[in-house]
Amino acid sequence: MAGEGCPIVEFRHISKMFSGVYALEDVSFSVKRGTVHCLLGENGAGKSTLIKILTGVLKEDSGSVFFDGEELKDRDIWITRRKGIGTVFQENSLVPHLSVSENVFLTREIRKRSGVLDFEKMKSETLRWSKELGVTLDPSAKVKDLSVAEQQIVEIVKMFSQNPKFVILDEPTSSLSDKEIENLFSIINTMKEKGVTFIYISHRMEEIKEIGDDASILRDGKYITYIEDVKTMDMNEIISYVVGRPLVQIYPERHAKIGDVCFAVEGLADNTFVKDVSFNVRRGEVLGFSGLVGSGRTETAKAIFGVSKKKNGKIFKDGKEIKIKNPTDAINHGLGFLTENRKEEGLFLNKSVSWNTVAASLDKIKTNGILSKGKERSEVNKYVEKLKIKLPSIDRAVKYLSGGNQQKVVFAKWLMRGSCIYIFDEPTRGIDVGAKTEVYKIINSLAEEGNAVIVISSELPEILGVSDRIAVFREGRLVKFLDAKDATQEKIMFYAMGGKDNETA
Amino acid sequence: MKLLDKNSQFSMVLGKFSKVQGLNALLPLLLVVLFFTLMSDNFFSSYNIMNILRQAAVYAIMGTGMTFVILTGGIDLGQGSVLAFSSVICAMVINATGNMYLGILAALATGALIGIMNGVMIAYVRLPAFIMTLGTMYIVRGVTLWITNSTQVNVKGAAAFTFIGQGFLFGIPFPVYIFVIVGALAVFFLTKTSTGRSIFAVGSNVTSARLSGVKVERTLIISYTLSSLCVALAGVVYLARLTAAQPTAGNGYEMEAIAAAVVGGTSLAGGEGGVLGTLIGAIIITIIRNGLVIIGVGSYFTQIVVGVIIVIAVTFDVVRQRVSANK
Structure with missing residues (x-):
């Protein structure tokens, strides 16, 4: 058994490249036992890559990972799970047609002596765990009938029921209401008292200050700084580390003249x-x-x-x-509707930026009734510039873009359509601080141009x-x-x- | 930063190449041609090449229809039955009226009608395409056997009609013109019109498509109608080649059409692919059939090779996507 004094997780000189570009470059840091360690950084800073390397989903190019004092060489998701590393990923990994308890015990089903699945036991265990965590779940309900927030809770129950020593929460609150977040935080605190260590990833600064102990900041794949106490640290200072520049104001000033209904x-x-x-x-x-x-x-x-x-x-x-x-x-x-789930309801992920941008405005890129490649390119380039979408080429499939840039593509689609009444549902969900400000600027400029805007958040x-x-x-x-x-x-x-x-x- | 520039330049060149859909199928085409040329002196003769193209026409036209449907994320299992039905209708109308144009028109109308029915049931009643067209497959085959009493219908006279399947124009078999024209129209339709884009949009993400203002139901009905319409046209060509309509004709041809589309790079998940690849895919499959006969290998072997080619083609596609996903 490893000594209690050593850090629970230690990264030593981790590097990882994707087609010649560093996703992580010589990252070293450790996580103290019994803390909630926040991992901060913009989208694309390397947080998810680092988590995937720790859990064994991805393999590092160089460097090593230590867990509980022991180097984890050839690890995969099964080994790390058995060692006690639990993860709640941003993207939901539940099977929609199975019940809550079947999902909680997926791949580690409880069996009767005869080898038949013991559904009653799994249900009662699920109930016991949800009670312990202070949440209400119906173990027999089908996951597909639950709301996104409830599904998130199932994920959390599933993870904690595996008795992890170390837990990674990757934006766990993105679909939770304030009350549910409070609930989650009390779960975290309870588990922390029992000696569980957390890595907590979130873009919401208020949350980090509330739940975090210490923090590490990543930017462009590099380890920027360690923050010993996030609670007392000034929020603007943290943000300036994250974005690498002082952030003047998250919400830009507004000058729109309000007219008639x-x-x-x-x-x-x-x-x-x-x-x-x-x-x-x-x-x-x-x-x-x-x-x-x-x-x-x-x-x-x-x-x-x-x-x-x-x-x-x-x-x-x-x-x-x-x-x-x-x-x-x-x-x-003249209505435009940006949905809350851009991947499921907004984008054509396999299609290019250009293809997505013109998807609602095909009539605008026609000459004599025929779609014109030239018109398409020039129109799309206009909006790519206007919205400062960062990409190697407009022919790039949108699935390869960061969340913020993907969201801008959806904005580009509606801007190109030239709507006059816009409905934006959670327009900044899952995108980083820098991109958020740009989204707010887009919203403001639409209002200034005399459009009506509805923002759901x-x-x-x-x-x-x-x-x-x-x-x-x-x-x-x-x-x-x-x-x-x-x-x-x-x-x-x-x-x-x-x-x-x-x-x- | 330099690395990044080089990388994006490379991916741009790669992007430009792979943007012409179907070009990926040229390599297997080249390989099969090379293989049979080396194996037999009789393969690479102008006579045999014309023969192959003529045979390929039916698959290519059906495959074009199938591509529309697969691009929406669907499937049309009824194609083989519709081929038989439309050629029987064509033969019967020609025999009854003595007018080949009426016969062709009747065949095409029959195809369109079946396609519309498929489309309406799939789009509005929301039946899975697999189930609806499986039903069509049985129903249409049954009706064909019933109205013909399970016997073939010979087309009487009409040399002008047999020209469609057997004739030559400027030394090239007439069916080749038909499939090239159908293919060209289909490529134009898919890449240059709004409805063409809608077909891709529906297959890529039906929810996003609906929320972007795409008329999903209309798009589905058009796709299934075009599929059956293409098949009816293929049925006319088929009939004109054999001068007799077999009620059992085309059995399993929908699989050839699916194979042609898949070998040509169209994804069965929908939203990706195109007709150019399907045309090349249809030629590849015909060459394998033809070539294996020429080098004197049994017909079951043909099945094995076609199966292997499908698996290899899709494997390439999957690997290519995985590589680009890691970028």
Whole structure:
């Protein structure tokens, strides 16, 4: 047994190249036992590569990894798991058609003596673990019927049920609501007391300050610095290490002139989630949709855009009622909708940047009714420049781009379409601080050009930072409008969680 | 930074080459031609080459149709049956009216109608393409056997009609013109029109396609209609070559069409590929059939070789994708 004094994980001179470019260059650091060690860096800084090397998904070109005082040579995901390294990856790895308990015990199913699977035991074990972690899960529910947030919780239960000594959480909160995040943090604290060590990856600075002990910062594949105490460190200083330059302001200044109402929704309802939603947006205005996960914000957007069926409600553009039966109608009426899952609902991953950008605007790259390669290239290049999308070539398949650049491609698609009412659902999910600011600039410039913008976000600082007005949703209803000038995170949460006007916020 | 420049230059050159879809299939084509030329003096004669191209025409036209459907992420298992049905209809109408144009028109209309039915069931009722076209395969074959009483239908007279399958124009078999024209139209349609792009979009990511304003249902119906329409055309060529419509004709030809598309680089997952590759794929498969007969190897051997070629072609494709994924 290795001594208690040595670090639980140690990286020594790890380097890894992808086709001649360093993804990691001579990275050395160690993680102290019983801490929550934050791993910070922009997308593409090398965090995920490092995690994949530690768990054995990828093989380093040079360097070595020590775990619990012992060098882990030929490791793979099975060996590292047996050694006690647990991982919750950013991308969900559950089997949708199996139940919660079947997923939790996937590949390590409990059997009866006869060799038959013991479903009852697996269910009761799943219940025991979820109780221990203070979450509620139905072990018999099919994973495909759960929300993204609930699936994330299943992942977490699955990981902890393997009794890990060391846990890697790669952006575990990206689809969780504030309350669920709080829950996760209390799980982390409980496990920490039991001696479990964590590596915690997140782009949200507030979270890092709340849950982190110490931190390592990576930038462009290099180890930049060690931060001994993230709680007392100034947030701007951390960010400046991450981006390699001082960040003047995350939320850029806004100068949009707010004009007439150009888009209005009256009494909108769908068959399940949305109940009687009414609002309007003015030219040049950014309207924020806030609320807990599952409060009906995304569903409202989908009902407006014709993705889901409307049961009731009228939609007006410039005072005239318009009918939207499907996304094609919506687009023809000048709506653009950036969905929360860019990979599943926004992009054609195998297709090039150029192909993706023109996907909603084919009529604009035609000469005499025929698609023109030349027109396509010049149009696409305009938007690549305008949005500062970083890429080797517009013929590059979008799946090879970083999250931030992928998101910009989706923006480019709608900008090229030339919509006048934009709905952006979680526009900065999973992208780094630098790219976030650029996204905010895009949103601002769209507003300044006189378009109406709706931004849906689960991050309260973001909603406060980008909106002129904030609509708070709860249980499928729009319960409160707040003016951004006198809104606070507390006020939004008060209404989101069921507060009424006659009580005090 | 230098390394990066070089790398991106390299990938640009590579990108330009691989952008012309189907060129990857040229290498196996070259290899099979080389192999049979070395194995037999009779292979690389102008007579045999013309023969191969004539035979390839039916597969190539069917494969073109199949490519539309595979690109949407679907499949058309009914092709073989539709080939027989449309050629029987063509023969019967010619015999009844004495007008070959009416016969051809009837065959094409029959094909289009079956395609529309497939498309509607798949797009609106949301049946899996595999199931719907499997059903079509049985139904259409059954109907064909029924209306012909399981006997062949001979086309009477009409030298002008047999010219479509047997004639030469400027020393080149007439069916070759048909498949080149069909292929060229299909390439143009897929790369230069909005509907063509929609076919790729639906196959690449149907949710993104819908949210980008693509009319998914319409696109699917068009794809399945084009598939059956191509097959009906192939049925006419087939009939004109043999001058008799066999109700059992085309059995298993849908597999040849799928093989041609896959060897040509079209991904069965949808969204990637194209018709140029399918045309080359159809020629490769025909050469293997023809060449193995010429060098005197039994017909079961043909099956083995075609199977091996499919596996190798797809293996190359998978490896190529994995390599580019690691970049």
